[in-house]
Amino acid sequence: MGPTGAESIVFVVDDDAPVREALQRLLRSVGLQAQTFGTTAEFLNAKLPDVASCLVLDVRLPGISGLDFQSELAKAKIHVPIIFITGHGDIPMSVKAMKAGAVEFLTKPFRDQELLDAIGIALNLDRARRENEKAVSNLRALFDSLTPREREVMALVTAGLMNKQIAAQLDVSEVTVKVHRGNAMGKMRARSLAELVRMADILGIRRANA
Amino acid sequence: MFKNLRTSTKLLLLCGTFVISIAVTTAALVAEKQIAIAFAQKELVGSRYLATVRDLYPAISIQRDDLSLAASGRAPDEILKRLAAAEADAASHLQTAELERALAQTLRKLWFDKTVQNTDQLGLDALSSVQKLASRIGDDSNLTLDPDLDTYYLQNIVIGRLPGLVSQLGEMQTLLRAANTSGSLSSEQGARLVFLDSLLRSTADGVKSDLAAAYRGNADGNLRRNVDAALAATIASLEPILGTVKAAHLGGEITRLDSASLDERAFSSAVGSIIRGWGIAQTDLNRLLQQRISDLVGKLRLSLALLGGFLGLSILLAIMTHRHIVTSLQHLEGVVAKVRESKTSNVASDRDTKDEFSSLTVAFNDMLAELAAAREREIADQARTAQQTLLTTMGQMAASIAHELNQPLAAIATNGNASLRFLAHTTPDLDEVREALKCIVSDGHRASQLIGTIRSMFKKDGQKRAPVDITQLIQEALGLMQVELQNQRVSLQSELEPQPIQVLGDRVQLQQVVINLITNAIDAMRSVTEHARVLRVRSETNESDAVVVTVEDSGAGIDPKSTDRIFDTFYTTKSHGMGIGLAISRSIVEAHGGRISASPGDPHGAVFQVVLPTCKLGES
Numbered sequence: 001m002g003p004t005g006a007e008s009i010v011f012v013v014d015d016d017a018p019v020r021e022a023l024q025r026l027l028r029s030v031g032l033q034a035q036t037f038g039t040t041a042e043f044l045n046a047k048l049p050d051v052a053s054c055l056v057l058d059v060r061l062p063g064i065s066g067l068d069f070q071s072e073l074a075k076a077k078i079h080v081p082i083i084f085i086t087g088h089g090d091i092p093m094s095v096k097a098m099k100a101g102a103v104e105f106l107t108k109p110f111r112d113q114e115l116l117d118a119i120g121i122a123l124n125l126d127r128a129r130r131e132n133e134k135a136v137s138n139l140r141a142l143f144d145s146l147t148p149r150e151r152e153v154m155a156l157v158t159a160g161l162m163n164k165q166i167a168a169q170l171d172v173s174e175v176t177v178k179v180h181r182g183n184a185m186g187k188m189r190a191r192s193l194a195e196l197v198r199m200a201d202i203l204g205i206r207r208a209n210a
Numbered sequence: 211m212f213k214n215l216r217t218s219t220k221l222l223l224l225c226g227t228f229v230i231s232i233a234v235t236t237a238a239l240v241a242e243k244q245i246a247i248a249f250a251q252k253e254l255v256g257s258r259y260l261a262t263v264r265d266l267y268p269a270i271s272i273q274r275d276d277l278s279l280a281a282s283g284r285a286p287d288e289i290l291k292r293l294a295a296a297e298a299d300a301a302s303h304l305q306t307a308e309l310e311r312a313l314a315q316t317l318r319k320l321w322f323d324k325t326v327q328n329t330d331q332l333g334l335d336a337l338s339s340v341q342k343l344a345s346r347i348g349d350d351s352n353l354t355l356d357p358d359l360d361t362y363y364l365q366n367i368v369i370g371r372l373p374g375l376v377s378q379l380g381e382m383q384t385l386l387r388a389a390n391t392s393g394s395l396s397s398e399q400g401a402r403l404v405f406l407d408s409l410l411r412s413t414a415d416g417v418k419s420d421l422a423a424a425y426r427g428n429a430d431g432n433l434r435r436n437v438d439a440a441l442a443a444t445i446a447s448l449e450p451i452l453g454t455v456k457a458a459h460l461g462g463e464i465t466r467l468d469s470a471s472l473d474e475r476a477f478s479s480a481v482g483s484i485i486r487g488w489g490i491a492q493t494d495l496n497r498l499l500q501q502r503i504s505d506l507v508g509k510l511r512l513s514l515a516l517l518g519g520f521l522g523l524s525i526l527l528a529i530m531t532h533r534h535i536v537t538s539l540q541h542l543e544g545v546v547a548k549v550r551e552s553k554t555s556n557v558a559s560d561r562d563t564k565d566e567f568s569s570l571t572v573a574f575n576d577m578l579a580e581l582a583a584a585r586e587r588e589i590a591d592q593a594r595t596a597q598q599t600l601l602t603t604m605g606q607m608a609a610s611i612a613h614e615l616n617q618p619l620a621a622i623a624t625n626g627n628a629s630l631r632f633l634a635h636t637t638p639d640l641d642e643v644r645e646a647l648k649c650i651v652s653d654g655h656r657a658s659q660l661i662g663t664i665r666s667m668f669k670k671d672g673q674k675r676a677p678v679d680i681t682q683l684i685q686e687a688l689g690l691m692q693v694e695l696q697n698q699r700v701s702l703q704s705e706l707e708p709q710p711i712q713v714l715g716d717r718v719q720l721q722q723v724v725i726n727l728i729t730n731a732i733d734a735m736r737s738v739t740e741h742a743r744v745l746r747v748r749s750e751t752n753e754s755d756a757v758v759v760t761v762e763d764s765g766a767g768i769d770p771k772s773t774d775r776i777f778d779t780f781y782t783t784k785s786h787g788m789g790i791g792l793a794i795s796r797s798i799v800e801a802h803g804g805r806i807s808a809s810p811g812d813p814h815g816a817v818f819q820v821v822l823p824t825c826k827l828g829e830s
Contacts, residue, residue: 016617018653022624025646029631029639060613087616088609108620112627 008123009051011080012036013043013066014058019108023056026112032119040069052130054103054122056115059086059093067093070100079129081122085110139199142188150187151205153180157193158200217539218532225528232521236514243510247503249352253361254499255303256351260368261492262296263344265289266313267376267485270320270336286321290314304350306343313339330384337377344373358502359427363420364495367441371417372488375444376481378413379451382406383477410452414445428498436494437487444487447480538567542574549578593693604722604791614660618653625649665797677712677825678720680757681749687724688747691732698732700743707749711757714825719798723806726791727761727818734765734816741814756804756821764815773808 010032014020020036027034037043040061059066070082084097084105094105103125104118146154149170156166163181167174190196212220269289297310316339320332348354348369356362385403389395395403421441425434629646632639684706688695695702713720728745735743746762768776777796792806799806804822811817 016621018621018649018656019617019624022621022628022646022649022653025642025649026624026628026631029628029635029642085620087613087620108616109623110620112624112631 009053010034012056052123052127054081056083081125083118150180150184154184155205158197221532247506250503252303252352255300256347256353259296259300309343337380341373341377360424361498363424367420374413378410437491440487440490444483447483450476590693593690596690618657621653622650675714678717679710681706691728700745703746705748713822715802723795726795731763759820762817767814768816
């Protein structure tokens, strides 16, 4: 699971400049791109590239604790996997971090391989999350291309209603329903009704009309 | 009020009350006995008076029998004088003056008035007067009131019966003599004779029954021995006379008697016998009364002696109790004072009596023991708390230092690893490696500076330095560690310089050094089982006026090669610990211008030595 090229980036937030620099150098030595920040504010203000990424976060930071910053990010819906590093950690601290979804909790000075392994895992997690998000947004784009009537028909079809029932409910002919249904299937690029139902699930429209 | 009095005053009150009640009882007893004695003495006066009266009878009889007065050996004048004297003696007790005067007049007439013809009648009058006097004496002298059986019945004989007998005999004799003279009796006289006869019998019977009752009341039987024979003879002497009258009476109505029926000799013999019996009975009555008086006096003396004895005993007991209580209280007071003075609770009282003071002493000793135990617990708790506080503070400080040091260490390790990876590339990136090595060097310096900062942190406190007594400081540190030493079963050998050794420094920091050394020593001996765990602490001054504190343990010991490294930060041989204690200790010692060193112990263990420059008092 070696880290892969320019498709990813590692963010480092640590108030200690030599540590930041050393981490950047270590990541560079294994071909990983890194972006470092001295404070959390710098990190939040920066324009972050939209690629697979993870955050190496010091627990003790000026102004705010790394653990508090973790929950702030979660509230702001910034879903970046976090690896904690600390000069002096204890068990309650690490338990709290891991419960809140951290990938790893490392105590300085750490073994380089442990950190690199954790970064690899974190990037893969983020990559998977991004791919998932990308699929959803594609699906959303397809759904947006449907006419309002086709969206209605799709919702009712995926809710399990027969053409006849849909026709009665929308007060149109059964043939019209069939045409809308065919168009929706085509536009959504669904090869079967089952696939359409799954798409409706991801988009969250089936439940709304059920 | 009462509770404020001293114990001795209370005892005095108790004793006084007791003495007063004894005195009142004694007074009542004496008064009662004196009443009884006075009663008996009055009886004795009466009885003596009666003896004088008794002597009158023979005189009266002799006169009437017309015999020579001189033959009786007692002149009538003398008899009258004695009677008057007896009356005068008894005058304070008895009211007999009038009767005595009347009797004396009758007797004078009888004896000296030659004009009187009818001497028989006068004799009878005299006898009657004597009998009245006798019964008055009996009444006034308590004799007839006597409650004691023996004397009561005896006095009844002496006062009533015997004078009665004499009077009756006299009357009978007079009647018979008159009849002899005229040769005939009037019927009245005859009847009188018969009456006198039965009166004599009944009086004689009365004497017998009184005697029997008197004997019953006389426990020792002396009365019977003394009077029985005489009174039996008296009664027997009456028999011939009674027999005469009986014989005359048997002949029918007594109107005349022959001359033979008047036996003057029998009469005088009977009277003599009565007087004799009377005398003996009287003597015994006196004896009994005297005996009763001496009995009473004896009992009174015995009671007084007993009361006095008990009084003395109780006063003695009161004095002993007083001395005992006061001594015990003083003893306890002394013990309490000793406890107060010595400020220790190990002063035990050692009284071995079995009274309340003994139980108080036991309770007091228990209290002292419990106080001592509580104090020990308190000291142990304080020591534990102090130690825990110290350890917590040191732990926090160590954690803080660890965090600071871990930053450059992490950077160094990371840079090193990055360099290794760059070197491992197919075309090693030497520029990167160079940069990384520069960073490593810089971080190394940074770590060193950090240590310097920590040291200077201790140095800064040097401004607050003051003279510290090292010996006292070691003793306090040992006190703080005492509980831990006991828990780990470490025996302590301390050889401390008795003189105060003054060092100019920070008391808390120096104490931390000593405690750190002791803690290390205890930790080093934790795994020791094959030999004794001994901690030896010494303090002494060397030739260059520096104090040398040596802490020696019998623990696992140290590698001779690492004796210098053990003072380095983060160097530790313990399974737990940060490896910072000795580093800090060295910082502190050096900041005080001293030095610390370690060497292996002999045969095992480690020896740590701290040398600190001393300061003379007043030099600071």
